[in-house]
Amino acid sequence: MIKKFSILIAGGGSTYTPEILILLLESKKSFPIRKIKFYDNDEKRQEIIARACALILKEKAPEIDFTYTTDPRKAFSDVDFVMAHIRVGKYEMRDKDEKIPLKYGVVGQETCGPGGIAYGMRSIGPIIELIDYMEKYSPNAWMLNYSNxxxxxxxxxxxxxxxSKVINICDMPVGIEEKMAKIVGLNSRKDLTVRYFGLNHFGWWSDIRDKDGNDLMPKIKEYIKEYGLDTYKLDGKKEDESWENTYRKVKDVFDTDPNFIPNTYLKYYLYPDYVVHHSNxxxxxTDEVIEGREKRVFDEAIRLIKTGDVAHCKFKAGNHASFIIDLARALSYNTHERMLLIVPNHGAIENFSYDAMVEIPCIVGKTGYEPLSIGKIPIFEKxxxxxxxxxxxxVVDAWIEGSYQKLWQAIMMSKTVPSASVAKDILNELIEANKEYWPELK
Structure with missing residues (x-):
């Protein structure tokens, strides 16, 4: 008998949730599903997304049991996979993460610099809470976590x-690899075999080949020298203005070490003055997302609820969804697929901190993941x-210990921050903004 899986999406009110649902339905033959559940602590927000998704499921897969809840016991019971993508503090707090640092002439970004540190301090407790729920109610489940x-x-x-049975992932390299596939004329990122090393949002591709072993790095590098990773000339697709700027800036980030192809987020660390100068x-x-993606997704969800017109549904599956389902499939069917995961280094990067959480290629099967050996990395990247x-x-020390000193040290050590005094001013304002979310700091 073919096993069918029960999936919990933690962050049921997310604008990315419909993408995951659509791809789960498109993947039914290769990844059979018996149950899909949504869980969120924002009942009102989840209600809109869930009711729209319920209509899609009724039309396309009525055999799948669907529920949504704010009750952890109902959500986490009888689950094979928890797909977690929560945003603690939602857009209200993201707005502060971005705008408070900018007041001090420092990069304002949701995952990089002081904004990312603030977001991290908010996220640690709720993620640990989700893991504990999973282990209490479905101890054999895997959590696939891509919460920022x-x-x-x-x-x-x-x-x-x-x-815990938790695998941490990020879809950003997946999106970049799709662009690389376009640059070299391939159909999909899955036609590439890559070597990559770094930290999340802080890494480099060192080798990219097609399935026949042909080296694709020279062609990709030539494109980047002229256009960065902006692929508008190849596919005619317009991005949000901030992302177009980011993809174009890869051209300059690449100049810092042309041996490797950089992750787009390195612009925040290597060109922070440029980023601040080009920020409003x-x-x-945050404002872009609220007026763009947030509005599009919720407008479409409300339209579906009012009309029931699933035939003209505008929700589409995307890279964000495909990676997490590929990972679930690899764990379920022992496919030994090669995937970029965020894992303990444990010697994979030979000359780097043993206990650092690094982003590197791993082979994924039923027992989890096996990191590939990277060897030594150059002194600049190291x-x-x-x-x-x-x-x-x-940051994690500060959260565990409630330490003001260590959080100040974390902010002043960020390459995006120019001095200890600026770090302290930003921290004090972030403490006030996050008093509902952070542990008390002493």
Whole structure:
């Protein structure tokens, strides 16, 4: 008898949840499902997304049992996979993460610099809570976690729940690899075999080949030298203005070490002055998302609820969804697929901190993951990574110990912050903004 799986999406009110649902339905033959559940602590927000998704399920897969709840026991009982993508504090707090640092001339970004640190401090407790619910009600389940900021969350999970069945992932490299596939004329990122090393949102591709072993790095590098990772000339697809700028800026980030292809987020650390200069302290990425993706998804959900018109549903599956379902399939069917995961280093990068949480290729099967050996990395990348991993460790220390000193150290150590005094001013304002979410600092 073919096993069918029960899936819980933690963060049921997320604008990404419909994407996951659509791809789960498209993947039914290769990944059979018996039950889908949504869980969120924001009942009103989840209600809208869930009612729209219920209509899609009724039309496309009525055999799948669907429920949504704010009750942890109902949500986490009888589950094979928890797909977690929560945003603690929602857009109200993301707005502060971005705008408070910008007041001080510092990068305002949701996962990088002081904003990412603030978000990490909010996220640690709720993620640990989800893990504890899973282990209490479905102890054999896997949690596939891609809640941001993934680097800090992964460090905290590894430290606080080291034996839990949790795999931390990020979809950003997946999106970049789709662009690379376009650049070299391939159909999909799955036609690529990559070597990558770094931390989450802080890494480099060192080797990219097609399935026949042909080296694709020279062609991709030539494209990046001229266009960065902006692929508009290839596919005609427009991005939000902030993302277009980010993809174009890869051209300059690449110049810092042309041996490797950089993750887009490195612009925040290597060109923070440029980022601040091109930022509007009164209109940030949060505003873009609220007026763009947030509005599109909720408008479509409300339209579906009012009309029941599933035939013209505008929800589409995306990279964000495909990666997490590929991972669930690899764990279920022992496919030994090669995937980029955020895992303890444990010597995979030979000359880097043993206990750092690194993002590297792993082979995934029924028992979990097996990291691939990276070997030694150059001193430039190693130095940048050591500084950034120290930031992440200090944030988790600060959360565990309730330490003002260590959180101040974390912010002043971030490459996005120019001085200890600026770090202190930002921290004091972030403490006031996050008093409902952070542990008390002493």
């Amino acid at each position: 900021p993934a680097s800090i969350v992964a460090e905290a999970v590894n430290r606080l729940r080291p034996n 302290p009164k209109y940030t990425r 130095g940048l990574m050591e500084q950034q991993v120290a930031v992440e460790k200090l």
